[in-house]
Amino acid sequence: MMQQPIEPGPAEPFVSPHPYATQRALERRAKQTADGARRETLLYLDGVTKSFDGFKAINKLSLVLQKGEMRAIIGPNGAGKTTMMDIITGKTKPDSGEVFFRGDVDLTRHDEAAIASLGIGRKFQKPTVFESLDVDENLRLSLAGSRSVFSALRHKRTVEEAAKIEAILATTRLTDKRHRLAADLSHGQKQWLEIGMLLAQDPELLLVDEPVAGMTDAETAETARLLREIAETRSVVVVEHDMHFVRELGVKVTCLHEGSVLSEGTLDHVSADPRVVEVYLGR
């Protein structure tokens, strides 16, 4: 039975006399337009909100990443950068909002492993590696390939695999630590190992959380070069507080604050934004 009087809705897309039909049609149309734009994107966040015990760590965050784009994310401590990555990788479920990958894959419906298999790789802010495996095995486990238990059981080492690992070890300068347990690496070496694991995984989208923390200036430059190279074939989201590094990346910058976008644009544009200076860069 009817409970509410029919609102005189917009007459134009009149579909049927049913009171909700028009409303539905409008909604569908609106969604289609949004979807249309979304379909071109690699990563699409819209209106994402996440609160912890009432504290809004992410607040109606919207962010779009095109295929093949590299984006730098900056923002004050606690702005929600890591939480955003947690949401993308399925570690945290958002309270509301849309998170789409490759246009139509709803990431909120997938768990971490599925998301990783879709082609999203991540480096954590605090380096996390498999401590009682050696460097070589850490990389080997990360290598792209089947993720089924039985294929792991039957797996045989191949020459290509070895070559790939060799290359990654060289890139991360861990060749001589190859058979060291990851537990015995220094902080910075673990950072590199994690980057190596990300390379081995060869994902379509890389999320890198503070990759150069604890690296020397020279290593920082090296990392920037590496990321630029990757970004030629992949999409990358980098979170960093090191402005030199961000500058060297030379990409569009998004500044988050209190869970939403504060400013977006080139680094110069963003760092000129007085609000960014106020909350982030300082005087």
Place this chain on the structure above:
Amino acid sequence: MLSATNVDLFYGAAQALRGVSIEAKPGQITCVLGRNGVGKTSLMRAVVGQQPIRGGTITLDGQDLKREAPYARARRGIGFVPQGREIFPLLTVKENLQTGFAPLKPKDRTIPPYVFEMFPVLADMLGRRGGDLSGGQQQQLAIGRALVTRPRLLVLDEPTEGIQPSIIKDIGRAIRTLKEQAGLAILLVEQYLDFCRELADQVYVMDRGEVVHAGPAESLDDPAVRRHLTV
């Protein structure tokens, strides 16, 4: 104040420090630099007592620290901000700060106000569990916590890691203030060269477990020194 001479340190069979000697004086900032894995953290662990040394001596005010447990060293006035933050995850921010009361006399058991001036976010989040903080917030908490113990020697292992630029500037200012007004000795490991150059009175550069250069901050511009910091 603090002096380490000829320190050797091993992890199992692997040697991480070879005959390292450094010195930190009150009212001075001593900065240790070096690439990843050269032994900076190991040296700090040796100073605070987390890792036993196999050779050499470490003295504080001329007294050998060899037999002192880490807590005894803390009670002698060494404050430590470790690499990796090491927050007590289940304690609230306030409780994390209060752990610094341990070496203090009951009447001194207050949190110095400048901690909150330097890191206002901590004041906002006193009731939140330390483990829930963001990386940078944890780093701020770690520094604040060390200051609660009213140290005479402050050991900072990459304290700016993960901290936003404006606060790094604040930390720089604060460290300088501590050095100048309270006369603290500050031992600082830093990768962030500018930060170091700006603050340091004395720098040590390490490579492969050894000190390869010691000198004033300006000496960092020397290409020969720089060589140890490049890839």
Place this chain on the structure above:
Amino acid sequence: MILARFLGPRVWLLVAALLAAAVLVPLSNLWLPADHPLHVPSHIVPLLGKYVCYALLALALDLVWGHVGILSLGHGAFFALGGYAMGMYLMRQIGPRGVYGNPVLPDFMVFLNWGELPWFWHGFDQFWFAALMVVLVPGLLAFVFGWFAFRSRVTGVYLSIITQALTYALLLAFFRNDMGFGGNNGLTDFKDILGFPIQAGTTRAALFAASCVALALGVLLVGAVTRSKLGSLMTAVRDAESRTRFIGWRPEYVKLFAFTVSAVMAGIAGALYVPQVGIINPGEFAPVNSIEVVVWAAIGGRGTILGPVVGALLVASSKSYFTAVAPDTWLFVLGGLFVFVTLFLPRGIIGTIDHGWTGWRERLKASRAAERGAGAPPAAPPQSPGDLPSPAE
């Protein structure tokens, strides 16, 4: 042989020793005269067989604990279920030779007024069916239990305690006479197996040999699994389960695989155990029995394949020995052994030997490299892998 290199010499040595035992012990028992110095007396054969079954159980537990970091405090349940499946077969073999002469119903059913055989007892008169159940029942239980628990991401002590709750609930259930498994008395007084009298020396010898072969196969299986890429994956899951998800693995399946395989191994161990000890009763479900299995693995050395086997053999035979020669003090001896091992052999017997060996080699290298070192520091034992994260971490 590639496989030989793949599994490592120690696994092969162990397998060879087991196969040799499978042949030599029965031979010596049956062919050598009783006064021959190498004669294995008849009462020792089932005893050895029992230890071998225990070793297989310990190995099974170690597959999940040592390699995947799942501390199961309920592995006795799978062992007991395998045992019950075998026991039911053996009961049905008694046929009309029971005290009441009922051709179908076991005695305990007759005198507790069961009108007919309960449905779940059907089929157990066939060995193939019983053998299938030995594998299927523990395997299925582990699979279902694991499916829910691992997918719900129950980990650490929470998992340990619910495995304990599982075995405890089964203990209480099997105690109930209404369950139809003979209550507290369990199943006993078996007559024969596959038509051979169960008390005959040759049957005993055959059962012993079968146990050795089963253990050897178990060792090969665990060896192969742990040396494969799955092995590294297991270690990764043990260390940082959630991290594996972010590179696309599904730790729940890794765990489920290991848990199910392990339960099946435990079930087989239980099935071989029952005809050799002659009784299966709910006591096998007792939580403390499962804890003992954990203790065997820990004593021998977790995650070392050889360790759990050695641990089970050592502890079980010490228990046999000391309860007989020192009935009043054996608990001191055994308790003391546990304390001693934790303090002085922190990685278990085999683990310490291994570690001592590699450590010694490294130290040798290092001391040659650096002559300056004076006075070895009391190196704190590094965090051993697979430990439960203490709740505070």
Place this chain on the structure above:
Amino acid sequence: QDAAKPTGEPIKVGVLHSLSGTMAISETTLKDVMLMLIEEQNAKGGLLGRPLEPVVVDPASDWPLFAEQMRTLVSSDKVDVVFCCWTSVSRKSILPVAEELNTVVFYPVQYEGEESSKNIFYTGAAPNQQAIPAVDYLMEEGVERWVLEGTDYVYPRTTNKILEAYLQSKGVAPEDIRVNYTPFGFSDWQTEVAAIKEFGSAGKKTAVVSTVNGDANVPFYKELGNQGVAATDIPVVAFSVGEEELAGIDTAPLVGHLAAWNYFMSVDTPENKAFIDKWHAFIKNDKRVTNDPMEAHYIGFNMWVKAVEKAGTTDPDAVIAALPGIEVPNLTGGISKMLPNHHITKPVLIGEINAEGQFDVVYETDGLVEGDAWSDFLPESKMLTADWTDPVNCGNYNTETKTCGGATAPATSN
């Protein structure tokens, strides 16, 4: 008298009782009493002029371990007799071993019956020597409503089944019988005791027949006491609570509750006094109590001694053949006899708990009651009898078909 010192090869006596684990609480005493009896026998000149040597092991309340140690005792230690067990499951566990190795075993505890083995001699009570007389007594006392409260295992289950059949045959309505089982070691009796009180408040005189085992009894009685279930309102008659169990409880609130046994420490006979004195001297503690299973071992040991003397050898077949018909004095003033069914004759005593933690005997059967291996109150066993003497020589002889049932047909020695 001053007997000659025994010489020669010792005769070994296996003592297989749990000294650790849950059953240690009951069984350790039995081990001690065996050591005492053996010591005494040696002082009397041993047996056949040879000394007796106890071989004590600890099966640790672990049932498979019972079987294992049984085997070791016989095969390796070469014992000639084994005094064993408390729980039925441990007896069931050693039974095949005893039969395989043809060992003489004495079992001293009341049990559920429905068993007779050529090798086992049951010196404890069968249900007809404990449960039935106890119920008879209570019926005499006017009880019309019954709670059968037991631990969930075979002994209580069987006993209760027999009692249910028996009570109904005496005209008790099924709704006047409540049966309830609790787990081993059950300790929270609040609900159960309240339920008993409620069941007993229906206006008919109610009694509880308790086959609650071991550990669970102390909290049970404590709760009875606290909830004020007085013996004059709802008496509890127990079959597993003896002096040893009461030693752990303040019995003041429990005065008047009952137990049925074949022996009480309080029985005033010279034999018993001597036994108690010897026990106190041996254990060096005059507070220690004696109980029914101890008496059963006393009887069993003396029967074995007599049988060996009669046979002139410890050879199992000879001893087994010699045992039926052997008579020895029990501690309550009668002479117990080993029957052909390997059970013995015993008096049945009913005692009320007194404030000293002892039992005052309030009823005693006129003569000794013969232990019945196969209950006459169960349809499937009433036609079975056990008779290990010729010509029947069978543990489960069917008097209707005149055949010997399956398993326990005379063992063919190999």
Place this chain on the structure above:
Amino acid sequence: MLRQLRLCLALLLAALALAAPAHAQGPDIAAIVAKLGGKISFPDTEAVIAELAATGDPAAERPLRALAAGQLVWRDGDEAVFIATSGAEPTPLLDPVTGADAGTAPKDQLNKIRIKNSIRTAVDDALAGLTLRADDPAMRRRAAENLFAAADPEGIDVLDAALAAETDANVRAVMEQARAAAILKSDRPGADKEAAVTTLTARGDRPALNALTAFAAAAPAGEAQEAAARGAAQIEQTIALWGQAQNIWYGLSLGSVLLLAAIGLAITFGVMGVINMAHGEMVMLGAYTTFVVQEAIRTQVPWLFEWSLAIALPLAFLVSGSVGLVMERGLIRFLYGRPLETLLATFGVSLILQQLVRTIFGPTNREVGNPDWMSGAFQFGQMAITWNRLWIIVFALTVFAALLFALNRTPMGLQMRAVTQNRKMASAMGIRTPFVDAMTFALGSGIAGIAGVALSQIDNVSPDLGGSYIIDSFMVVVFGGVGNLWGTLVGAMTLGIVNKFLEPYAGAVLGKIVVLVLIILFIQKRPRGLFAQKGRFVDA
């Protein structure tokens, strides 16, 4: 049946006695009592009791009470009957009728007059008639209760007479209820019965319900019968309601036992992460400490017995705490960072402690007595509340509150938590970690010890005591959520209550199985327990 007859007789005679007040001198009490001398059979004893009751003489009370208490003896030779209140050698004797001193006799010349339950009952019944006029209101009340239970129409007159003289309101009420119960069984007119139904409905307990139901079933249809049926239904409802309350109470009390057993573990395991298999043995040591304290008190200072638990508490804390301290210093401290090894080591310790106690105290149960304030029960509405359970609940909650305060509100508590979360960093903050570790473990063990004091009041004190609680304790801590004291509290209470609600329906065994299965299922829903540690650090 028998009892009914006996009671009838007693009442009849008592009625006579009441009618003819005290001065009428009946047969000689002393002469009747003397018949008890010599070996006499139980039926003869009962006859003597009936005879004594028939005298209606209050002087019969003393010998009757002595008989029921088992204090009546006769002397060899002259077979004279005395009261002997002690078993001293020689035994002091009292005259059974007057209570006057009657010299002494050697113990072995005295024979106790045998009694049994039916004798006690007979004495009770006899006294019921006699004591309806006793001076002590409590006694009169008990007598009235006895008559209520008998509900014999013959007793109505007796009750009427007694009511006429009764002054105490409480006793009057019971007498009226007894009278009402009797009336329902009599052939009095309907109006009387209606009034009786009202009285009984007001009483509202199970015996009243039984009386009403019996009447409603048997009586011909009519006002009174309907009222009885209504009354019965009403009482049934209240009883059902109280039954739920009673269940909750049982649940809380089981919960408090679980809480006590688990709370020490909540520290050693929950806070410190030590899988402490020897926890149960710490509880056991506490229970044995209580035993030793009580033994010492019994032999040295018996008048202190009522205080024995209060004395045992601190001692148990010290004993278990010290053992914990030794364990921590000698063993556990080498195992930090290797929590699984603690399982192995503490399992070893638990075996050793068990056997040690078995060696020292023997394998059998030791008797720990309940002080008077821990014994018995009181009625709260239709609920029976036993004192020991009440005190245990109070005690458990007190311990909980104290611990909560210690951990969360004191500097030491903060240090304990800091140390267990990150030992290395805590040390770097200047916290004396070895001291704090030792204290934390000792505290957990000490708390387990005082739990043992409480548990000694309701359970076996045997070497296995600990083993029976260890699994439940782990279950509670884990179910509640490791590391959260509130979780332990709520977990224990939840498990207790669920258990007690299941028990009446499923039975104790199945109930327990169901609880275990529920725990397993619950953990699927909440993989980190009831009060889960949430937050990003949990599986970071």
